[in-house]
Amino acid sequence: MTFExxxxxxALPEMxxxxxxxxxxxxxxxxxxERRGISYFLAQITVIGAFVSSLxxxxxxxxxxxxxxxVSDPLGTFLKLAIYVLTAGxxxxxxxxxxxxxxxxxxxxxLGLFGMLGMMVIVSASSLLTIYLGxxxxxxxxxxxxxxDRDSLRASEAAMKYFVLSAxxxxxxxxxxxxxxxxxxxLEMSQVAQFAGGHAGEHYAFVFALAFVLVGVAFKFGASxxxxxIPDVYHGAPTSVTLYLGAAPKVAAFAMAMRLLVDTLGPLxxxxxxxxxxxxxxxxxVGNVVAIAQTNIKRMLAYSTISHMGFLLLGLLAGTxxxxxxxxxxxxxxxxxxxxxxxxxxxxxxxxxEAERLGDFKGLNERSPWFAFMMLVAMFSMxxxxxxxxxxxxxxxxxxxxxxxxxxxxxxxxxxxxxxxxYYLRVVKLMYFDAPADPEPLTARLDLRVAxxxxxxxxxxxxIYPGLLMGWCLAALH
Amino acid sequence: MTFELFIFYLFAAVLVFAALRVVTxxxxxxxxxxxxxxxxxxxxxxxxxEAEFLALVLVLVYVGAVMVLFLFVVMMLDINVAVLxxxxxxxxxxxxxxxxxxxxxxxxxxxxxxxxxxxxxPKPVGPDFSNTRMLGDLLYTHYVYPFEIAAAIxxxxxxxxxxxxxxxxxxxxxxxxxxQIAVRRRDRVRLVRMDAEKKPE
Numbered sequence: 272m273t274f275e276x277x278x279x280x281x282a283l284p285e286m287x288x289x290x291x292x293x294x295x296x297x298x299x300x301x302x303x304x305e306r307r308g309i310s311y312f313l314a315q316i317t318v319i320g321a322f323v324s325s326l327x328x329x330x331x332x333x334x335x336x337x338x339x340x341x342v343s344d345p346l347g348t349f350l351k352l353a354i355y356v357l358t359a360g361x362x363x364x365x366x367x368x369x370x371x372x373x374x375x376x377x378x379x380x381x382l383g384l385f386g387m388l389g390m391m392v393i394v395s396a397s398s399l400l401t402i403y404l405g406x407x408x409x410x411x412x413x414x415x416x417x418x419x420d421r422d423s424l425r426a427s428e429a430a431m432k433y434f435v436l437s438a439x440x441x442x443x444x445x446x447x448x449x450x451x452x453x454x455x456x457x458l459e460m461s462q463v464a465q466f467a468g469g470h471a472g473e474h475y476a477f478v479f480a481l482a483f484v485l486v487g488v489a490f491k492f493g494a495s496x497x498x499x500x501i502p503d504v505y506h507g508a509p510t511s512v513t514l515y516l517g518a519a520p521k522v523a524a525f526a527m528a529m530r531l532l533v534d535t536l537g538p539l540x541x542x543x544x545x546x547x548x549x550x551x552x553x554x555x556x557v558g559n560v561v562a563i564a565q566t567n568i569k570r571m572l573a574y575s576t577i578s579h580m581g582f583l584l585l586g587l588l589a590g591t592x593x594x595x596x597x598x599x600x601x602x603x604x605x606x607x608x609x610x611x612x613x614x615x616x617x618x619x620x621x622x623x624x625e626a627e628r629l630g631d632f633k634g635l636n637e638r639s640p641w642f643a644f645m646m647l648v649a650m651f652s653m654x655x656x657x658x659x660x661x662x663x664x665x666x667x668x669x670x671x672x673x674x675x676x677x678x679x680x681x682x683x684x685x686x687x688x689x690x691x692x693x694y695y696l697r698v699v700k701l702m703y704f705d706a707p708a709d710p711e712p713l714t715a716r717l718d719l720r721v722a723x724x725x726x727x728x729x730x731x732x733x734x735i736y737p738g739l740l741m742g743w744c745l746a747a748l749h
Numbered sequence: 750m751t752f753e754l755f756i757f758y759l760f761a762a763v764l765v766f767a768a769l770r771v772v773t774x775x776x777x778x779x780x781x782x783x784x785x786x787x788x789x790x791x792x793x794x795x796x797x798x799e800a801e802f803l804a805l806v807l808v809l810v811y812v813g814a815v816m817v818l819f820l821f822v823v824m825m826l827d828i829n830v831a832v833l834x835x836x837x838x839x840x841x842x843x844x845x846x847x848x849x850x851x852x853x854x855x856x857x858x859x860x861x862x863x864x865x866x867x868x869x870x871p872k873p874v875g876p877d878f879s880n881t882r883m884l885g886d887l888l889y890t891h892y893v894y895p896f897e898i899a900a901a902i903x904x905x906x907x908x909x910x911x912x913x914x915x916x917x918x919x920x921x922x923x924x925x926x927x928x929q930i931a932v933r934r935r936d937r938v939r940l941v942r943m944d945a946e947k948k949p950e
Contacts, residue, residue: 274890282894289901296908337894378912385905392898404898411902415909454863475862479855 278336281343284325284351285391291317292384299377307375314362314380318387322355335397339459342397349747350394350526353603357519357610358387363722364614365511367715371622374420374509382419383515386412390523396530399448399458406444406491409523410437416515417508429507436500437490444487450480451535460535468538478542484531485546491524492580495553505573510617510625513569517576517609521583525602528587529595540590547588552683554581559691567627571694572612575653578691579605585684586668594671596744597664603740604652604664604733611649611726618642618715618723632698634707642713642720643702645727652730654695655688660733667741757797764790777823785816799874802881 279286291313299310325348333344362383369375389409396402414437418430452458454476455466467477486497493501505513532543558578565571583605586598619626619635626632636643652661665688669681733740767787774780788811795804888896 277893289897293904338891340892340894376912378908381908382905382912385901385908388901398895400892400895401898404895404902408898408902408905411905411909415905415913418913421913450863475858476864479858479862 275338277338277341278334280328281330281334281336282341282395283328284321285388285395287324288317288321288384288388288391291320292381292388295377295384296381299381302377307377310377310380311362311366314384315359317384318355318359318362321387321391322352325351325355339461340396340398340401342395345749346529346747347395347526349599349743350522351391353522353606354387354390354394354519357522357606358383358515360610360614360722360726361511361515361518363718364514364610364617367719368509368511368617368620371620372420372509374511379416379419379511382412382416386416386515387519390519390526393523393530394526397460397534399451399460399463399535402527402530403441403445403448406527407441409520410441413512413516413520416512417504419512420509423507423509425507426509429504432507433500433504440487440490440497443483443490447480447483447485447487450476450483454480460530463535464537467536477536477539481536481539481543482546484536485543488524488528488531489550491520491527492584493577494550494580494584495557495577496550498554498557498577501577502570502573505576506567506570510569510613510620510627514610514613514617517572517613518606521576521580521606521609522602524580525583525599532587533595544588544590547584548677548680551581551584551588551680554578554584555684555687559687562691562694565694566629568616568629568632568698569613569627571629572609575691575694576605576609578687579653581687582665582668582684585672585680589671589675589677591671591675592745592748593674594668596741596748597667597671599744599747600737600741601664601668603744604660604730607726607730607733608649608652608661611645611723611730612653614719614723614726615642615646615649618713618719621714629698629701630708632701633705634710635702637707638710639713642723645723646702647699648727648730650695650698652734654692656692658731658734660730660737663734663737663741667737753797757794760790760793760797764794778820781816781820781823784819785812788812788816798871799878800880802884 295310295313295317298313299307302309328343329345329348330343333342335342362380365379366375369379386409389405389407389412392405392408393402394405396405414430414434417433418427420426451463455463457463457466470477490497490500505516508516533540536543554577558574558576558581562571562574562578565574579601583598583601586594586601588594589597616626619631632646635646648659652659655662655665657663665684669684672678672681672684764787767783767790770783771780771787774783788807792804792807792812795801795807
């Protein structure tokens with residue numbers, strides 16, 4: 272038997288994160304309660320180290336190692352960098368929140384890092400086996416994080432629902448992957464793609480497998496009609512975990528769609544395109560219309576996630592390079608918007624008080640004009656008002672859809688965005704034109720204030736100069 | 750039909766029957782026992798595929814360890830079956846309808862279009878072939894990356910289970926053997942000097 276030594280160098284970021292996560296896990300056992308900050312700082316150092324090492328080891332072209340199970344390419348590097356930035360942001364935002372609620376434990380950071388590792392594995396998977404394992408690693412960490420506040424009945428219920436539904440979706444995905452293996456005799460994505468392109472005869476069997484794979488992917492996106500878990504989980508989980516769920520996993524879901532639909536089943540684009548049309552239109556409709564009826568901000572943002580995922584799928588279904596890069600841009604910008612919006616929710620919460628109801632945003636302008644403005648930017652960005660990043664993201668997706676002569680889809684998307692604008696603007700109205708129920712000025716730690724301001728300004732900056740990020744997105748998909 | 754094929758169909762039939770009974774039987778303990786039967790029959794099928802090591806591991810690990818633990822848990826928990834079964838008959842027709850539709854659709858596609866790639870049928874190997882050795886060779890070379898990720902998944906499962914269930918209750922009564930061993934006489938016994946008789950005042 273011949274065996275080629277794998278190039279471990281390419282997987283340096285993964286090995287570093289795994290090693291550090293294990294180190295923090297053990298070290299945390301010996302830390303007294305008041306030194307818990309050390310775990311936090313080590314977790315941040317891990318994320319920064321992964322960022323640096325990913326940049327360092329990134330090859331110029333596409334390289335695979337571990338017998339074709341691991342791929343390192345520009346798309347993977349870009350997605351990983353985005354995931355690091357988002358995860359670091361989540362850790363930073365949630366620190367004060369966790370401390371106020373007796374949730375400030377090392378396990379939160381360990382599970383967060385393992386979740387990030389799972390996302391990294393998904394991003395650089397080039398075999399059906401690794402993408403599935405990455406997905407499981409990432410989901411398993413998330414289930415535990417959702418249930419982290421174990422005395423809260425709502426959190427346990429949310430975790431249970433998430434676990435059962437997600438296990439079902441994983442099973443469906445696994446069934447689809449096993450059919451692909453049965454048809455092609457290979458787990459390697461490039462070989463499956465080659466086989467699918469060359470065997471038009473078994474076309475229907477491939478479409479059959481594709482349907483199952485697509486269900487799994489749509490569940491991870493939370494695209495309608497596989498969105499049932501999103502509102503309950505977003506609502507039930509501690510806000511710091513909702514923050515985590517809403518940010519980096521969207522980028523990972525995009526990576527999963529790119530690897531499975533484009534890299535593996537690219538030759539079947541004519542089949543999955545129409546399927547994505549159904550998912551996208553349903554998500555836009557359900558997300559935007561149902562969000563209007565919500566009085567809880569976390570639930571409202573959950574439905575808004577569903578509608579944004581509809582937009583993201585529009586970019587994917589165009590099936591062109593501009594479409595993919597528009598979807599990638601949308602994924603990154605959406606994650607930043609979600610980080611900012613949930614960041615303000617965390618900012619408003621204090622020990623023993625969750626700023627969950629829309630009413631809690633009343634008169635925010637009088638309490639803190641600057642953070643009311645940051646929330647305004649996040650809401651305008653989600654609604655797609657220029658000059659925010661959300662506007663440009665929507666524009667790029669719509670342009671890609673019109674390029675492939677699906678103008679009606681663009682019209683539908685704009686129509687539902689207009690409906691959606693109502694509930695984003697309602698938050699703005701509450702902040703600026705209503706009297707505050709609780710006139711106390713806001714108090715927050717310096718790091719949270721600085722990070723939140725940077726996040727809001729970034730959304731504005733990316734709206735005014737979208738070219739830089741868009742250029743990276745295009746280069747990543749070269 | 751060869752004898753091998755006969756054995757295959759026999760164990761396959763037992764497997765399907767047992768799997769069906771796991772979800773339909775009333776008593777949870779019986780359900781666990783049927784699951785044991787299902788594992789055992791699939792182990793027999795793996796033996797027919799010449800995957801002897803995996804078949805033995807399935808019996809040893811799953812039947813021997815995991816299912817015994819399951820049985821313990823099921824017997825210790827007081828599961829009220831009646832509550833679990835509430836609404837079963839109400840949802841049964843819809844479930845059956847959807848299930849049958851899916852099976853029919855899947856059958857229509859798979860029977861006509863599913864073709865295995867040529868040359869993919871496994872060939873019988875000689876008596877010298879050791880698939881335990883083969884597994885070891887593959888697991889730690891070609892599959893080393895997925896193997897390590899699987900290890901990380903198990904670690905996360907342990908961390909999650911402990912983080913979610915371990916509670917430190919103040920004031921619980923437990924023994925500390927080290928402290929018990931290190932105890933000295935003077936920690937426990939206090940000699941008090943007393944006069945045998947009360948002094949007259």
